[in-house]
Each structure stands twice: as structure tokens, then as C-alpha cells.
Amino acid sequence: MKSMPSRPATVAAFALLCLAAPAAAPAPAGAKTLEVVTTTADLASIAREIGGDRVNVTALSGGDQDPHFVPAKPSLMVKLRRADLFVQIGKELEAGWVPSLLTGARNPDIQPATPGFVDASAYVRMLEVPASVSRAQGDIHPLGNPHYYTDPANGAPMGQAILEGLVRVDPANRAYYEGRFADFKTRLAASVARWKKRAADIGLSGMKVVTYHRSWPYFAQAFGLQVVDFVEPKPGIPPTANHVVDLTRRIRAEGVKLILVERYFDPRLAEKIAGETGAKVVLMPSSVGGDREASDFFKLFDREISLLSQALGRGA
Numbered sequence: 001m002k003s004m005p006s007r008p009a010t011v012a013a014f015a016l017l018c019l020a021a022p023a024a025a026p027a028p029a030g031a032k033t034l035e036v037v038t039t040t041a042d043l044a045s046i047a048r049e050i051g052g053d054r055v056n057v058t059a060l061s062g063g064d065q066d067p068h069f070v071p072a073k074p075s076l077m078v079k080l081r082r083a084d085l086f087v088q089i090g091k092e093l094e095a096g097w098v099p100s101l102l103t104g105a106r107n108p109d110i111q112p113a114t115p116g117f118v119d120a121s122a123y124v125r126m127l128e129v130p131a132s133v134s135r136a137q138g139d140i141h142p143l144g145n146p147h148y149y150t151d152p153a154n155g156a157p158m159g160q161a162i163l164e165g166l167v168r169v170d171p172a173n174r175a176y177y178e179g180r181f182a183d184f185k186t187r188l189a190a191s192v193a194r195w196k197k198r199a200a201d202i203g204l205s206g207m208k209v210v211t212y213h214r215s216w217p218y219f220a221q222a223f224g225l226q227v228v229d230f231v232e233p234k235p236g237i238p239p240t241a242n243h244v245v246d247l248t249r250r251i252r253a254e255g256v257k258l259i260l261v262e263r264y265f266d267p268r269l270a271e272k273i274a275g276e277t278g279a280k281v282v283l284m285p286s287s288v289g290g291d292r293e294a295s296d297f298f299k300l301f302d303r304e305i306s307l308l309s310q311a312l313g314r315g316a
Contacts, residue, residue: 034170036162037083037110039094040067041288042149043120045297046159047087049184051166054173055085060101063289063300066264068139068236072097072104080105083116085165090121093146109169118165123157124148127217139236150286151218152195152301155188191298192222198305199223202314208254210247210279212261212270215286219304228254231261231270239269251277258311262286280311 034055038044044059051057058079061070067089070076080086080101088094102111110116126144133142148154163181167174199205205224209216212231220227229250233243250256251273259274259281261267267281274281284304285294294300306316 034084034166035082036085036087036166037079038087039070039089039098040149042297042300043087043089043158043162045288045300046155046184047162049297050159050162050177050181052176052180054170054176055166058083063285063287063294064264064291066262067093067287068096070094070097072100074104076101077104080110081107083107083110084169085116085118086110087118087120087162087165089146089149090119091126091143091146091148092141115168116165118161120158120161121146121148123161124154127221128214137234139234141235145214145217147215147286148218150216151222152188152192152297153222154218155297156185159184159188187298191301195301195305196223198309202305202309202312204308207258208256209258209260210251210256211259212265215262216260223305228256231259231273244269244273248273248276251279258282258308260284263290282307282311 031054033053034051036044036047036051036055036057038047038057038059040061041059041063044057047055047057060076060079061067083105086102088098108114112119121143126146126148128141128145130137130140130142133140149158159181163177166177170177206226207224208226208228209220210229210231211227214230214232214235216225216227219225229247231239231247233239239247251259256277256279259270259279261270261281261283263283263285267283270281273279283291284307285291285300288294288297288300290300291303294303309315
């Protein structure tokens, strides 16, 4: 027979429910649900964390797509035409497709420099900002490497950008959004500490790796990896036979154990190099939705750390 909970325990449980109420409270009857459109699934996941039931979030690209190259389909313009808030990664990551979509959408509320436009990169410190730029450097980003979303700690400034955008277009729900953002930051900070401890436990700190594209400097910095070379000789430039020979030699000389490949790239060349060097290819879901298990911003990093651990033979 189960014992009845004591009155102090009951009161404490009720108090906890009351504290949670602001974030869990349903939207007022008749309140408009904001339409939030993001360029990537990572931004969409964070927007859902902060917007809760006051927003309907749509991502223009999936986590299994290269965010540099997304077809600017008319159906995406329709989504933008209905948007109250638009959020992009920025720093020219989406320069090949977003400007034409925004123009085609003809929605004056989400154009650059309006309250409904959010560039999350404005809240993040950029890595790899080149001192000069030329076409000889490949498809380089002159404003810095835009793959900052691969550092989980950058979820907080990305969330701050989204919070401020939501408050601009929907100030009546400021307290609701601020409460959810505070909760998101707390849970994210705890998760980042857990991921970093797990990375240290499996020996990632100082480990030399090769990556396919220059997508991982933020991830490497966060978890202590040392990126020594790339399958692409320059960003966006396909590898030549000479580059493959040099890369194979370097992987052997440097004792590289892992080759990180975004899941939207063809892994066959990386697997061939791995077969000749003893390194292991890890197909990484670099964004939310990159594979089935990376279904939100938290599960993405759970999945990435787990894949690296498995590749090193140190458990899931």
C-alpha cells in the first residue's frame, strides 16, 4: 500500500508547479500565433524553445541540406510572405539563396533593418575573419566563418537574438519569452558542461582530426579538437589527386584518427583516404535534423559526442 505524501511535500510540489506556470501557461484565448521563419533547423529549434506555444516556427532548410546551397523555390517565398519574424544565420552563409527569397516574398515586415528581421550572427563572436580576401582562397567568407552554430554555447547568443526579435514584434508577450529564454539558457549551460566533460573523458582534447569542409572550427574550439587539414583543399573547391596524396601523407604523419564529414557531402573519398591511413570517418549531423536522432538543439550535440565516442571505441 502506498503511503500518502506528507503535507510539506505536497505544498512544495504545488509551489514548483506555480513557478513553472509562466512558461507552461497556454496562450490567451484569441491571441495571434506568430509566424517565425528561420533559414536553418538549428535556429528553428531554438525559436521553439523561446517562443513556446505563442509561435509557429518553419525552417527553410533541413539539417540534411548544405546551408550554402538551398533551392530558392516559390514555396519558400510563400512561407516568408506570411512571416512575422525572419531569422538567419548570417555572415553570408545563406547569401546564395536568402536575398532572392526575401525580395520575392514582398513582405515589408521582415526585410533587413526592420523589426521583423533577425541576423543571429550579430550576437556571436566570429572565428576565421580573413585579413584579406581573394578568389584564390576558394569560397571563403569575408566576414568570418559562419558555422558558429556548431558550438553549443553559441545557442545562448542565438537565443538572445531570437528573444529580442520576438519582443520587438510581440511586446505584449515579453515576460513569457524572457522566462522561456532564461530556462533555455540554464538547461543549455548544464548540457554544455556535461558535453565538455564527456568530450574530455573520451579523449577529444588535443586530438588531431581532418574535416571535409571548414564547418567545424567552433566545434573544435568548444571540445578541444585540433583540425590539421581538410578534404577540400580550399572552401568549396573539390579535392585534386595531388591534394589527396598530400592529405593521406599528412594524416599518417600526424597520427590523425578521425575524419569528420558533414552528412550532406559524399563520404566515398573520405572513406577511401581512411582506408589507406587507418583513420575513421565520422558522418556528423552538423545541424538539427542531420540525422533522425539529432531532432533538436540538445539532441544534436548528444548525437555528435556519441558518434565521436563510438568511432573511438569508447561507448555511445
